Amino acid sequence: MTGVLIVYSSLFARWAYIVKPQNLLLASCHVTNVAAQLNQMRRALDYKTSQGQDEEVKDITMKAAATAAAGAGCVALGPMIQSAMVGMNLGVLSSVAAADAGPFTVHFWAPMSKWLISGASFMDLHRPTEKISIAQYTALTMTGLFFSRYALLVQPINYTLCSVNIALFGSSAWHLGRKINADYIEGPTTEAEEEATPKEE
Numbered sequence: 001m002t003g004v005l006i007v008y009s010s011l012f013a014r015w016a017y018i019v020k021p022q023n024l025l026l027a028s029c030h031v032t033n034v035a036a037q038l039n040q041m042r043r044a045l046d047y048k049t050s051q052g053q054d055e056e057v058k059d060i061t062m063k064a065a066a067t068a069a070a071g072a073g074c075v076a077l078g079p080m081i082q083s084a085m086v087g088m089n090l091g092v093l094s095s096v097a098a099a100d101a102g103p104f105t106v107h108f109w110a111p112m113s114k115w116l117i118s119g120a121s122f123m124d125l126h127r128p129t130e131k132i133s134i135a136q137y138t139a140l141t142m143t144g145l146f147f148s149r150y151a152l153l154v155q156p157i158n159y160t161l162c163s164v165n166i167a168l169f170g171s172s173a174w175h176l177g178r179k180i181n182a183d184y185i186e187g188p189t190t191e192a193e194e195e196a197t198p199k200e201e
Contacts, residue, residue, distance in 0.1 A: 002041050003064065007071075008113040009033040015110040020155040078104050100156035111151075111161035118168040125174060129182040137176040144169025 013030035016023040041064075048057050082104040085097040101107035144165045151161035 002037050002044070003067065004113075004116050006034055006037045006041070007067070008110075008117065009037065011106055011110040011113050015106045018106065019158075101158050101160065107156055107158055108160060111158060111164045114161075114164045114168070118164050118171060122167070122171050125171070127175065129179050132175050132179040134176065134179055134183075137172050137179065140172035141169055141176055144172055 009030040013027045013034065016027035016030065045057050045060065048060075082097050086094050088094060090097075096102050097104060099105075103109075144167075147165040148162050148169060151158045151165060
């Protein structure tokens, strides 16, 4: 997850810096998160090394290097491929390639990286309520709400970012509702109630 968060915040830091109007506060938040996640990764590698898990450390390092190399390759070759696709007049494909928020821009890949995080919530819709934090899911729900609107106010308008935040809002609100229902409406099940509940043989 640390690697995903590094990629996610790196992309969003860049996006916040170049979007109109420029959002330096958002960019600084993501830069800070990148630094924090890199430190977490360093600590994890140091711990594994101290435990003699050198092969695992080597594997993680190789994967990180491969990811960085792939990212650098995309940045270097992306403009050339985009120009070629636009120049070939491939109809819809050329139009998509030339779009201001198309797949050759950070406006596309930043929100796509967020799908990795939002998707995790959809994969775990029946998460035990005792593992759900009201504070965390309130923050995620509000983030989804505000950024769904924000994505439609920036230039270029970012429908991909809007959609992923609608998804984040929906999944987080679902978890938050389950938590509130379990803790404050139905109330936690007591040990006596559990014993009184007939069990199927």
